Amino acid sequence: MTVSPGAATDGLSKAQLAHQWIRSRISDGTYSPGYRLVLGQIARELDVSAVPVREAIRLLEAEGLVTFERNIGAQVAMLDATEYVHTMQTLSLVEGYATALSAPVLDADTLERARRINAEMADCLDHFDPVSFTRLNLEFHSTLFEACPNPHLLDLVHRGWSRLSALRDSIFSFVPGRAHESVAEHTALLDLIENGADALQVELAARNHRLGTLDAFLARQHAPSAP
Amino acid sequence: MTVSPGAATDGLSKAQLAHQWIRSRISDGTYSPGYRLVLGQIARELDVSAVPVREAIRLLEAEGLVTFERNIGAQVAMLDATEYVHTMQTLSLVEGYATALSAPVLDADTLERARRINAEMADCLDHFDPVSFTRLNLEFHSTLFEACPNPHLLDLVHRGWSRLSALRDSIFSFVPGRAHESVAEHTALLDLIENGADALQVELAARNHRLGTLDAFLARQHAPSAP
DNA sequence: TCTGCCCGGATCGTATATGATTTGATACAT
């Protein structure tokens, strides 16, 4: 028995492998926005043929992580200010709703865990560790919306985060002042949930929390004098 | 000069062609939920190779219109009651927001057109023409959210509609009582927009309008005695 | 010098061919 062309390294197809590989390269910044993705090149690097790579890239396109033009090629999606606004707006919407749908089914342990994560985030601010802060922020919100019973919504939330994290280096910069607000809003959100607040209240709190970050970004855009 | 393998019928690639072809077949009911999509078979029917068809199917999968399993094959997505609820829930969310974002930029002509469409819908009820009613319903809502400045949201709304329309025959049945309510709610929504109501008000009105249809469905599910 | 044309390289798009996997049927042993 020999390793044959159609074999799968894992339970995954080569197309899925390529998909994840490229995606992680985008996430970790190896392929930054605008980077040109050349089928043959990636295929050689992964030691597969161009067909699975092509499929991977088309899927990434459907996710909005890369742009693709017929007979031209693919490149990592640019995230300009407008794109950022649209993505954040959409994410605020779906994340807010997902959080509201999750809220009723969260148990005390989970909420406690969320509070601990938020406390860690506060520590990160003291030590000025924006990288950990960003990671913990994702953990915090994941904790709150992962229980959402609607898989479509969850998928949309994940896509939104994926887009942002993939392109965080270009625009999504850490704004210290906003970060402090963020931690406070997290506490307020947890209080709302723990007190069994109305679904709409929770939704709007979660939504506005994210829109707040967007506003902070826009404010900085329009007054970029402050470092 | 001869028609060669890589040629495109239009400006579209064969993969895109196959994508649209399969999608329309799903929409018009030729391929109903559960129908098995066999690559080779479709490829022969379209007179293309299996590669573009495969790509088309993977894209449809990303859209949620078909399910796909490695080494097994693809089939038109089943839309059971749970799926229907999730899809409607998500659609209510994004459509509501898209409508709210559109509202401020709608001009008088557009609103007038929406009112005319709604009047036609009322006529359909008198003549008992559920097919036209459903078509006009899409037209009505399209009129209201097409001006939405956020392309991501618009895309999500279109995907939701696509899912529903593709699978309408199986579950999405016309409930006369609800249809009358629907027309009335359309009028109320237009009034809100015309009076320059708060964005949140418009959003919730649009959202609840759709959730009302969902509720009507659920009520019928739990009490299916009445035909 | 500038402009337009043509050509070659790079890359995408698809057909074809073949390996890999699943599924269902059949034959056999218990």
Added chain:
DNA sequence: ATGTATCAAATCATATACGATCCGGGCAGA
């Protein structure tokens, strides 16, 4: 009669090959 092993057909997954298309650079003419 039932359960299990084996095999063949169907189908997916991928490699390879080649045509189609785009882009940039060189060359001829004004």
